Amino acid sequence: MYKTALLKIKRDLINNNNIEIIEQTKAIKQAAELIVENEVVAFPTETVYGLGANALQEKAVLKIFEAKGRPTDNPLIVHISRREQLFKLIKGCILKVADKLIDEFWPGPLTIIFKKSSQVPQITTASLETVAVRMPSHPIALALINQTELPLAAPSANSSGFPSPTSAEHVYSDLNGKIPLIIDGGICDIGLESTVVEIQSEQVNILRPGAITMEMIKKVVGNTHLVKTINLKEHVKPKSPGMKYKHYSPSTPLWIVKKNSSITKILKKNNINNEKTLIIVSSETLQNLKLNQIKARIKNLGSINDLNYIAKNLFKILRESDLEDFKLILIEEVSQKDIGIAVMNRLTKAATKII
Numbered sequence: 001m002y003k004t005a006l007l008k009i010k011r012d013l014i015n016n017n018n019i020e021i022i023e024q025t026k027a028i029k030q031a032a033e034l035i036v037e038n039e040v041v042a043f044p045t046e047t048v049y050g051l052g053a054n055a056l057q058e059k060a061v062l063k064i065f066e067a068k069g070r071p072t073d074n075p076l077i078v079h080i081s082r083r084e085q086l087f088k089l090i091k092g093c094i095l096k097v098a099d100k101l102i103d104e105f106w107p108g109p110l111t112i113i114f115k116k117s118s119q120v121p122q123i124t125t126a127s128l129e130t131v132a133v134r135m136p137s138h139p140i141a142l143a144l145i146n147q148t149e150l151p152l153a154a155p156s157a158n159s160s161g162f163p164s165p166t167s168a169e170h171v172y173s174d175l176n177g178k179i180p181l182i183i184d185g186g187i188c189d190i191g192l193e194s195t196v197v198e199i200q201s202e203q204v205n206i207l208r209p210g211a212i213t214m215e216m217i218k219k220v221v222g223n224t225h226l227v228k229t230i231n232l233k234e235h236v237k238p239k240s241p242g243m244k245y246k247h248y249s250p251s252t253p254l255w256i257v258k259k260n261s262s263i264t265k266i267l268k269k270n271n272i273n274n275e276k277t278l279i280i281v282s283s284e285t286l287q288n289l290k291l292n293q294i295k296a297r298i299k300n301l302g303s304i305n306d307l308n309y310i311a312k313n314l315f316k317i318l319r320e321s322d323l324e325d326f327k328l329i330l331i332e333e334v335s336q337k338d339i340g341i342a343v344m345n346r347l348t349k350a351a352t353k354i355i
Contacts, residue, residue: 001177001178002177002178002179002180003177003180004172004175004176004177004178004179004180004181004182005030005180005181005182006168006172006181006182006184007026007027007030007031007181007182007183007184008027008168008183008184008185009022009025009027009028009140009183009184009185011186013025013139014138014139014140014185014186017139018139019139019142019143019146020143022139022140022143023143023146023147025143027181027183027184028140028143028144028147028183029147030181031043031144031147031181031183032144032147032148034180034181035052035053035054035060035144035148035150035152036054036148036150038053038054038057038059038060038063039053039060039063039179039180039181040052040053040060040063040064040067040179040180041053041144041179041180041181041182041183042157042165042168042171042175042179042181042182042183043140043141043144043154043157043182043183043185044138044140044141044168044183044184044185044186044188045079045136045137045138045140045141045154045188046108046109046136046137046138046141046188046189046190047109047136047188047190047191047192047193047194047210047211048156048157048164048165048166048188048190048191048192048193048315049156049157049158049164049165049166049167049168049170049171049182049188050079050136050141050152050154050155050156050157051064051067051068051154051155051156051157051171051175051179052064052079052144052152052153052154053152053153053154054148054150054151054152054153055076055078055079055089055120055124055150055151055152055153056088056119056120056121056124056150056151057121058121058122058123058124060153061076061121061123061124061153062123064076064153064154064155065123066178067175067178067179068155068157068158068159068160068175069159069160069161070155070160071160072123072126073126073127074126074155074160075124075125075126075128075131075132076124076125076126076132076153076154076155077111077132077133077134077153077154077155077194077196078120078124078131078132078133078134078151078152078153078154079133079134079135079136079141079145079151079152079153079154080133080134080135080145080151081107081135081141081142081145081146082135082146083102083106083135085145085151086114086133088117088119088151089114089116089117089119089120089131089133089151090114090115090116090117090131090133091114091115091116091117091118092114092115094114095199097199097204097221097224097225098112098114098199100220100221101197101199101204101217101220101221102135104220105212105216105220106134106135107135107136107137107142108135108136108137108212109134109136109137109190109193109194109195109210109211109212110134110194110195110197110210110212111132111133111134111194111195111196111197111208112132112133112134112196112197112198112199113130113131113132113133113196113197113198113199113207114130114131114133115129115130115131116128116129116130116131117131124153130198132196133151134194138185138188138189140183140185144183156193157171157174157175157179157182158170158171158174158175159174159175161248161249162174162248162249162250162251163248163249163250163314163315163318163319163322163350164192164193164248164315165315166187166188166191166312166315166316167186167187167188167316168182168183168184168185168186170315170316170319173319187312187316188312189312190210190211190308190311190312191311191312191313191314191315191316192210192211192311192314192315192339192342192343192346193208193210194208194210194211194212195208195209195210195211195212195213195217195342196208196210197217198230199225202224202225202226203225203226203227203228204217204221204225204226204227204228205228205229205230206227206228206229206230207230208345209229209341209342209345210339210342211311211339211342213338213339213341213342214227214229214341215338229341248315248318248346248347248349248350249349249350250318250319250321250322250329250350251322252278252321252322252326252327252328252329253327253328253329253352253353254318254329254330254331254347254350254351254352254353255328255329255330255331255351255352255353255354255355256330256331256332256333256347256348256351256353256354256355257281257330257331257332257333257355258333258354258355259332259333261355263279263281263285263289263294263330263332264289264290264293264294266330266355267294267296272296272327272328273294273295273296274295274296275295275296275297276325276326276327276328277296277297277326277327277328277329277330278296278297278298278299278321278324278326278328278329278330279294279296279297279298279299279330279331280298280299280300280301280317280321280329280330280331280332281298281299281300281301281331281332282300282301282302282303282304282310282332282334283300283301283302283303283304284303284304285332286298286300296330297324297326299317299321301313301314301317301331301332301334304334304335307334307335307337307338307339307340307343308339310334310340310343311339311340311342311343314343314346314347315346318350331347333347
């Protein structure tokens with residue numbers, strides 16, 4: 001058991017992107033010391049909070065799996081702060097299309113899978129011969145990697161299977177006593193994990209959708225590569241986090257309500273129109289509900305015209321709902337376009353039923 005410390009970095013330093021000044025803060029100095037000593041530390045990225053350790057030390061990486069309760073056949077993403085760090089992690093040359101994606105989207109929420117070098121231990125990649133790498137854009141993440149001078153393996157800083165953390169409070173709720181330090185950098189900007197891609201000779205495979213969408217990738221690669229979303233086949237080993245296991249789930253059972261479904265009819269048919277049921281719907285749907293017929297609690301997911309807002313607040317609203325002793329959560333599906341594809345990817349993996 002650890003006595004988990006929570007150290008905050010001022011918002012103005014983050015907003016001004018003062019990486020060199022952030023590197024000198026107490027939080028970064030203390031976190032870097034712990035990581036060099038093969039400990040784990042939680043820190044914010046632009047996507048979600050990560051749980052970081054030295055990606056090149058098996059002993060350190062094992063502590064990530066232990067703290068999260070994460071299956072060891074689920075590979076980790078390695079985070080870097082400078083392009084030259086990539087060459088220690090990968091084997092062979094960088095393909096031209098990967099170069100284009102790096103130039104366009106790094107630093108940012110895109111993870112690319114490469115053939116791994118012998119310096120990356122098997123535990124980091126779940127015994128795969130590939131390694132997933134990204135360069136985050138959050139100044140705290142970059143400052144921490146700079147200060148340690150190490151690549152950091154960093155999955156989301158939550159208990160495995162639960163909604164990813166988008167605030168330091170979420171991390172503390174899951175991992176208090178299991179890790180030595182959490183760096184508090186406020187709310188994450190995107191709220192969903194990075195897009196993960198694998199590059200083949202004539203195809204870019206999206207293994208996990210995120211804020212870097214298929215359309216954005218197509219614009220960069222042009223006609224040189226087909227861009228395709230890949231779903232994991234049964235019994236195939238996952239090359240990316242978020243492909244195999246049930247993820248992002250609140251403790252309360254979650255049903256996805258299709259756009260063409262009537263919420264009032266679902267409540268009546270399943271005998272769940274009571275205060276122990278929570279309905280999470282868009283602003284537009286909320287306006288059209290016959291509230292006098294509904295006894296269940298209702299929360300506003302946000303406007304269907306602002307999918308970025310919905311993405312940013314999705315895990316937050318699921319976590320908040322989980323604390324309110326509901327027996328069932330119903331959540332409305334969103335349009336599968338842009339980042340809405342990533343939202344539905346997370347909801348589908350979290351849901352127990354789609355109606």
